[in-house]
Amino acid sequence: MQQLLNGLFIGSIYALFAIGFTLVFGVLDRLNLAHPAVFAVSAFVGIELVEVAGLSIWLTLPIVFVVGGLLGIIIERVAFRPLKNRPDAHFAGLISSIALAGMFIALLQWRYGPNTRRFPADSFPSTTFTIFGAQVTLLQVAILVISVVLMVALALLVARSRLGRGMRAIAENPTAARVLGINVDRVTMTTFAISSALGAVAGALFAMNVNSAQLGMGSAIELKGLAVIIVGGMGSLPGALVGGLLLGLAEVFAVQYLSSSWRDLVAFGLLFLILLVRPQGLFGARKVREV
């Protein structure tokens, strides 16, 4: 039970990270590889806000959300928009976003140096609960609740709102969207902002969960995020959610029953197995772009 819960906590962070990844991919058909850098930057920003500004960890989350949104806008304007009319816009954007990610990380290193950073000692509430005999902290519960609430909110936004309709219209047919009077550039920018805001919250939550932030934390989760969206079905929001939770569970159980060195082997091996059985991914049946 304890392991199940631990898997869900870490998995919900993976899911939140991956859902931002897959949102941009699903709507815009672009892979934004600066997303992991946003994850790392926001972890450092979160620690800074607690350490220097003396904020409570809960207050840092809305701020990190906004910072992430701004980073998303920068990513779109700098790494994607200038290249959008190139015939190779997919690869060009992929590579320019890697470059931008490198710059973000370099800025972090310049500001904080190469060492691991932690939250101040008394940052976390000491409340714990016992659920079915398992010990969980208030922080862990909050991580799960915040992640799920954000993902549900995103799903509702996409399914119900005017902006969501615009996103789906662009996902299916950007030219038709323009003909209908949708400001495609603006919706694109907003999509990046939302995606990065979610990735930023995921980064801050992750840093809280392990009480540390490292320069390499983005690259560490990057592959996991990509694996999750491939397994979930590229561009599928529920796929990212389920895939993230599955990955979290697989990791935790691998560590528990085998050893920590087996973690990635088991987790990624499981993902490969799923792809062998269901090459389109768990929720990949919905072909958004082909009509």
Add this chain to the structure above:
Amino acid sequence: MSEPAETESPMPERGAAGTESPMPERDAAGTKSTSHPSAATPTDDSRSAADGSEAILVVRDLVVTYGRVEAVRGVSFEAGAGALITLVGANGAGKSSIINAVSGIVRPRSGTILFEGRDITRVPAHKLVGQGLVQVPEGRQVLGTLTIHENLQLGTWHSGDTAAIAEVYDRFPVLAERRDLPAGALSGGEQQMLAIGRALVARPRLILLDEPSMGLAPKIVDEVFRVIQEIRASGTTVVLIEQNARRALQAADHGYVLSSGEIAHQGPAAELLADDRVVQAYLGV
């Protein structure tokens, strides 16, 4: 033909779908290209459209290029308020490029486009819809994964006008019955009605229809043309692009016959239909 360029252009007239059209770089606004002496047959003097009313749309010396290919080579035409005009011509004659330039999907290389007296030559599509100029794109381009109702809601992106959606449901009851189905589930004819309805909810004063009869059964084509006449009767100006030239000229007040990106003939639609040269060259026998 006083053309410098030779192009028998194998037109990249990709209509709307897919391809982000390689946009011609914007050159200084209003550059009238000198290398393109205004169309083969310049229209009679401005402001008064064919039927004598005020022109709602005036296009002057329009040039559209894709890379080095000239799709439209100095075309001028106009539409009087409330009129139904048609641009006809073979596939690749430049019809869709003209429509896409007018509706802001493609940036023209040169030329001027006036809508209700304002210069809209470089105004992007998403602004024009809010100003009352709407295109119904070639191949319908309904969003198949979205519901019919969502498609119509997207048509009101700028206005949020729910009453307009109700009116479209009144006009097309078949859409109302299936409003929560994905638009991809509709037949071709129904999708065309949805595409037209989706344009009408924006309450356009000028509607551009690009090949609305394409790929439809004759009976459905009759219906499409009936709807077009209704739109026109309601006071909306219609610019109709058609390969089905005879049918389009029968419906229109004024016609322009395009050939290789230029206007080859123009005049009152009835006269074009009676003109042997036009009939033989463009309308088949």
